[in-house]
Amino acid sequence: MANTQSTKQEAPRRQTSARTPATRYAKGVARHGEILETAKRLFGEHGFRGTALRDIAAECGIAHSTLLHYFPTKQSLLMAVLAERDERARSESEHLERLDDILDFTRRIATTQGTDPGMIELTTKMMAEATDPAHPAHDFYKARSAQLVDNLTRLLEHAKQRGFLREGVDPRRASQGFFALRDGAQLQWLLDPASIDVPELLVWYQRSLFTEDDS
Amino acid sequence: MANTQSTKQEAPRRQTSARTPATRYAKGVARHGEILETAKRLFGEHGFRGTALRDIAAECGIAHSTLLHYFPTKQSLLMAVLAERDERARSESEHLERLDDILDFTRRIATTQGTDPGMIELTTKMMAEATDPAHPAHDFYKARSAQLVDNLTRLLEHAKQRGFLREGVDPRRASQGFFALRDGAQLQWLLDPASIDVPELLVWYQRSLFTEDDS
DNA sequence: CCTACCGATCGGTAGG
């Protein structure tokens, strides 16, 4: 495992029994990431309230008090998980400035399902749990949902101006409909994965919005 | 409270300090219903796992052990809540045999939102919580969702044979889409009631499925 | 319908 030392390209260090600061740091970072990944998965499977810190810690092979060394409270762990998830989503939607990508936008969101089912599971279940106003992630998802709808609405408005939208399609309503369809379909998929093809359903919805000029 | 005795139409009973069996029975039934209503509301607000029996009992003015006299386990209380909710929904969809009602079907489902928001809140939140396979209501919602989709699919197939559906509308996909849209919209509505008009969104979706021959 | 209690579990802390 520590074979990276075997090259000995650097000046030899003191061979004490204590690990070097660099090693300890790297190990800490790895633990940090391991906890995050495990938390992401378990929060997705059992929800935030349904997951105990002891469960996450056990899967990482540490005591739960050790986990609290990396994340001082359970809520801080949740926020870290949401921030990581959000950062990835943000970078995805960042390069959607060009209107050419609108058709591709929903398709990309749709196919994310296959890319990282764990992320989808987390997002959907946490959002559902966060409908409780007392839930620590309530404000996060409230703001996030509004932002998503607003972004897609803006894209659809531009598309409408260029004549890409079918008659009678209201940008805001269509945007709300897209995310409602996505979240509802994912809920159904979580209940019974074999019962529904989420990407296919979303692509079908998307096609019903645009005029038939995709080559 | 016990004024039903004042009519004295029956033979006079012994006037002991103990209440009559009839009175006790009526009181028990009332308690039973009171607990059910309170549980429905609190499960809707905080979910099943997020609601303690002590909270429900406290709102009914009894000890939590007294609640367990009426419902021996927490899960049995949940099942009673779901059964009552399901019975009402079943009687609603019972008289949908006639195909004339299809257009009205989704509209009825849509406007239920305004009729009993508590019921909607309960259904949506419990369904979301039940995506956890370990949740006691998992099988219930899995079966229930499939049944709803199947029922609407059948109605849409009949409508399609009669030429009521737009071209390219697949009954099954449209049915899945309807319930996905409903559940996702209700999720959004729970997060922020002011952000979305669920009935309006569902009626709009419904119109996109049928040909324009509604008077 | 209550008091009193059980064992289990929770998030978090102390102290090393």
Added chain:
DNA sequence: CCTACCGATCGGTAGG
């Protein structure tokens, strides 16, 4: 990174 512990809370039971 651990053991040991805290106070709080949980669903459920005993016994009246």
